[in-house]
Amino acid sequence: MNTAPHDTARRQLPRIAFVAPRLAVDGAVGGAETLLFNLAQLARDAGCDVTFLTTCARDHHTWENLLPPGETRHEGVRVIRFPVNTDRDIETFLRIQEAICTGTAVSDADEELWLANSVNSRALEEHLRTNTAAYDRIVTGPYLFGLTVAAAAVAPERTLLVPCLHDEPFARVRRIARLFRGVRGCIFNTEPERALAVRLFGEALTAPGRPAGIVGFALPPFDCDPAGAARLGLTAPYILYCGRREPLKGTPLLVDYWAAFRRITGRDVKLVLTGSGTAEVPEGMRRHLIDLGFVGESEKHDIMAGAVAFCHPSVNESLGIVLLESWLAGRPVLVHDRGVVLREQTRRARGGLWFRDYPEFQECLNLLLDQPELAAALGAGGREFTLREYAPAAVQARLLEALR
């Protein structure tokens, strides 16, 4: 990314600590962590003095300290790892989390207890406290980790929150509302995410002088080849999903819709999955569902380029990075109407279609299969949108504006 500013501008650039619960060493982390590191790289490329503070954990289920603590460099960024607290009371954490999820009233004390027993690192907090003067800005997220709340509490007047906010029960925790209102500002991914934050936490979030910009994720264009998919054995038409497979991401819904589509229409359309997790495959469909597991970036882009469409049925996203990648590969997307962020991204990009239920899914997919020129035009629309809105230089300019 050739996005370095002039020397005069560089002198005014802030020293920034990015704080995230994890950092990928092999690409296997969530979207929020990937986004934070992406922003850190952009700030570094702009000439900012960037330090990425994270934990020694790799696995987001166990949070075991598998990586060595201390300073290292990752893709040119200075990284300091700290151990996750090992004295978490998981039982208490899950008990309160269950209450929050079911909408049961939770006391202030229990909210604090929930965050205290979430993922935290006393060593990281101590580093921030003793080095407060070394950082002009602390950029931290996503919002629902104890680590994020604790990092924001060290110097809230200098903290920018990257919330990756979803419309979910955790967003209604009072302590979370105080986090949003107490920090210097927020960095949002999309307009619907910012609108949700304003609806939940008040208009003051976007008051004049308070950073509340939409920054997004920098994605440089890449080369891809649909023939690469054929080389992997994908010769029949297929729809694609890349990422974690779990109910919150809508993958069980996608598998059911795809199986119903095959049964009802009799059309031979495969479902290709990449990423982690398990998928329950309906009877008789196993040989038509192609599970590629983890694939390299270049392979993934080839698979995207060869797909009829990329289908992302999640209704809980703050940004669809895989949607942007699919558009850069020139292919359209199919998203759920209730996923406001993905639907609005798709509408703005003119890069795909959206469905409310199975019959609409069937009609959308039939249309893309029957009219390849329409599918190509949607893919081209999405590509043009991604190149314009998510080019590294454009995202970097928005980030620097938010960091001022």
Place this chain on the structure above:
Amino acid sequence: MSETTPLQIGAEGVDVDAIVRELRERVAERRARGEYDEATVARAERFNLANLKDDAQFLERYLTCLRQAVQVDIDDFEIVERRARLAPLLKRLKRGIWCLLRFYTYRLWSQQNQINGMLLAATEIIATRDQERLDRIEARLSEIEARLDAAGKSS
């Protein structure tokens, strides 16, 4: 859909809103003509119910699905065997097992069908009553609003 939806690419790209609107009209028409296999659709919607529950037509659709899925098929069925070499023997064995189990299966499923039918009837009665009550309340509310408007104008 694909035969009737023209490719709409303007200077700013494809008009996706128009396409989605047309798709929805087409779905409504096909649904009214009973062209979707609603029982299969109902099964495919099991993970989508949480997203559909706020939809104004949710209850109506849900009841349609229930009506189509309520009767469990308890008729005899063709017994097949994929392993060609042992097929005659295995088919005979399976037929024998089915003959032994048929009495219990019929008894169980006919009772299940009876329960399903009763549950569906109860759900439909509750839904109809609630709708009638809502209609009455809305009519009463409109009447009160009209009276208040008239009173406001005369004063």
